[in-house]
Amino acid sequence: DTEVTQTPKHLVMGMTNKKSLKCEQHMGHRAMYWYKQKAKKPPELMFVYSYEKLSINESVPSRFSPECPNSSLLNLHLHALQPEDSALYLCASSLRGGTQYFGPGTRLTVL
Amino acid sequence: AQTVTQSQPEMSVQEAETVTLSCTYDTSESDYYLFWYKQPPSRQMILVIRQEAYKQQNATENRFSVNFQKAAKSFSLKISDSQLGDAAMYFCAYRSGRNYGGSQGNLIFGKGTKLSVKP
Numbered sequence: 061d062t063e064v065t066q067t068p069k070h071l072v073m074g075m076t077n078k079k080s081l082k083c084e085q086h087m088g089h090r091a092m093y094w095y096k097q098k099a100k101k102p103p104e105l106m107f108v109y110s111y112e113k114l115s116i117n118e119s120v121p122s123r124f125s126p127e128c129p130n131s132s133l134l135n136l137h138l139h140a141l142q143p144e145d146s147a148l149y150l151c152a153s154s155l156r157g158g159t160q161y162f163g164p165g166t167r168l169t170v171l
Numbered sequence: 172a173q174t175v176t177q178s179q180p181e182m183s184v185q186e187a188e189t190v191t192l193s194c195t196y197d198t199s200e201s202d203y204y205l206f207w208y209k210q211p212p213s214r215q216m217i218l219v220i221r222q223e224a225y226k227q228q229n230a231t232e233n234r235f236s237v238n239f240q241k242a243a244k245s246f247s248l249k250i251s252d253s254q255l256g257d258a259a260m261y262f263c264a265y266r267s268g269r270n271y272g273g274s275q276g277n278l279i280f281g282k283g284t285k286l287s288v289k290p
Contacts (some may be wrong), residue, residue, distance in 0.1 A: 100283070101282070101283075102280035103278075107276065148214055158238070161218065162216035162218075164214065165214050168212075
């Protein structure tokens with residue numbers, strides 16, 4: 061089983077809202093990733109968690125706040141986003157440094 | 172720094188025919204992994220095939236196979252007996268075999284090739 065789940069599938073929010081994206085995997089993977097993908101572009105890495113510790117932050121604005129409560133769960137907290145933050149947000153997981161398996165993504169629209 | 176280049180923004184193939192998608196990469200490393208991911212309009216990124224650089228044998232997964240030319244730094248994907256469900260964006264990706272500090276298997280993607288399949 062190589063399933064990564066993400067909720068919600070779609071999210072529309074205003075610039076003053078606070079919302080969260082959720083990602084879950086039960087494959088025993090200890091590395092989890094957040095990517096941002098704009099239309100017709102490859103995914104761009106945002107954050108990497110390894111053994112529940114943030115190991116990479118690719119200079120992402122502070123209005124995006126990741127959280128890894130346990131080895132199976134990864135959240136992305138959103139606050140005061142801008143319209144240009146509208147994108148597909150993908151979560152992925154892997155055994156440490158191994159093949160990454162992606163979730164179906166959350167389509168975010170910021171009004 | 173490593174780079175991945177996909178020189179074909181769009182490709183088209185007739186159903187049941189064979190198509191080859193190109194990918195080249197640049198690296199000074201000897202230990203690395205290469206991947207092809209497929210992203211259909213449903214948007215989920217799906218692993219198609221993986222190749223370890225230390226393996227000379229080309230990877231194969233059913234109708235999908237790669238032509239891995241390590242010296243030429245080329246990693247093309249061949250899709251045989253194309254099906255309508257193969258229509259998608261295909262991304263070639265590179266991952267270093269080493270961990271650089273906090274780097275945990277980060278993927279470097281090409282820009283993608285959009286494949287259309289004609290009935």
